[in-house]
Each structure stands twice: as C-alpha cells, then as structure tokens.
Amino acid sequence: MIGLDTNILARYYIQDDADAEARRQHEAARSLIESGAPLMVCKTVLLELEWVMRGYYGFDAEEIAGAFSHLLCLEQVHMEDRAGVAQALSHMSAGLDFADALHLAAYRDCAEMASFDDKRFARRAQRLNLSPRVVVPT
Numbered sequence: 001m002i003g004l005d006t007n008i009l010a011r012y013y014i015q016d017d018a019d020a021e022a023r024r025q026h027e028a029a030r031s032l033i034e035s036g037a038p039l040m041v042c043k044t045v046l047l048e049l050e051w052v053m054r055g056y057y058g059f060d061a062e063e064i065a066g067a068f069s070h071l072l073c074l075e076q077v078h079m080e081d082r083a084g085v086a087q088a089l090s091h092m093s094a095g096l097d098f099a100d101a102l103h104l105a106a107y108r109d110c111a112e113m114a115s116f117d118d119k120r121f122a123r124r125a126q127r128l129n130l131s132p133r134v135v136v137p138t
Contacts (some may be wrong), residue, residue, distance in 0.1 A: 001038040002114055003063065006048040008032065009041070013049075013067045032075070041071065043102060044081040051059055064098065075102040084108065094122070094128050107132055 012026035012029040013036040016022050033039065046068065053067070068089055071077060073135050079085055084105040100121045107113045110132045118136045124136040 001040050003040045003042070004033075004045065004072045006045050006052065009045065009049050009071070010052050014059075016057070033077075036076055037075055038078065039074075040080070043085065043106075044087060046103070047099060047102060054098075061092055061098075065093055080095065090113070091125075091128070091130060094130075095124055096130075097126075100125075104130060104132070104134065 007025075008029045011022070011025040012033050015026055017026075052063055053064050054061075059067075068085070072079060072082065072086060074088075077087070084102070087105040087108065088098065088101040091104060092098045099122065100115075102119070104113055104125065108131070112132050113134050114130075114137050115134055116136060122136050123133040
C-alpha cells in the first residue's frame with residue numbers, strides 16, 4: 001500500500017498548468033492514482049488538501065466536496081476513518097467549515113464537543129441539529 005501526501009492529491013485534482021513541472025507532476029499523480037495500486041489517504045492529508053484548495057486556489061465548498069467524494073469512490077483508495085470523512089463531507093455540504101466538520105465527525109462517539117467558536121461553529125452545528133452537540137463553555 002502507498003500512502004499519499006497532500007501534494008500528490010493536489011496535483012491530481014488541481015490542474016495548475018503554470019509550468020512544465022506542474023504538468024509533469026499532474027501526469028505522474030494521475031498515473032499513480034489511476035494505476036489500481038492500493039493507496040492510503042489519512043485525514044490530516046485531507047485537512048491540508050482542503051486548505052490548499054480553498055485558501056490557495058480559491059475552490060469553493062462544492063468543488064472541494066466533489067473532489068473528496070470522487071476520492072472516496074475510488075476502490076483502490078483506503079481512507080482513514082472513511083465513515084467519519086463521509087460524515088464530515090455531509091456536514092460541510094450543510095454549511096460547516098471542513099475542519100470543524102472533520103473534528104465533529106471524529107467525536108461522533110462523544111456526548112458533546114466543546115468549542116469557543118460560537119458564531120461560526122457552535123451555532124451552525126446547533127441550527128443543523130448535528131451530533132454530537134457543540135457547546136460553548138462558560
């Protein structure tokens with residue numbers, strides 16, 4: 001099994017044809033990912049990839065969710081906590097930031113998650129009736 005770094009997935013999903021090296025890396029990433037070899041993607045790589053796609057390349061949540069959904073559908077790709085990642089994608093589609101959604105999904109066996117991020121996270125999670133409940137300590 002081959003573990004994939006963020007830059008491999010970025011080159012696969014982001015066709016930044018700015019220079020010959022970027023094009024070469026895109027083709028190498030495509031060849032590896034589509035080779036059928038067993039591959040592994042950990043959650044921290046997804047977290048970083050989302051940041052690169054959103055923060056550096058300006059992708060919106062729908063475009064990122066599309067890439068991640070595609071990755072989840074690839075049979076040769078083993079995903080760390082696949083169920084949690086799928087849940088996080090669902091929460092992201094409902095309006096949560098991907099990082100917050102991934103954290104909440106990781107705590108799915110907890111009764112509550114505590115956060116001081118009231119406006120951007122706790123209130124949204126409560127409004128969406130997500131589980132576990134996000135609480136703001138006082």
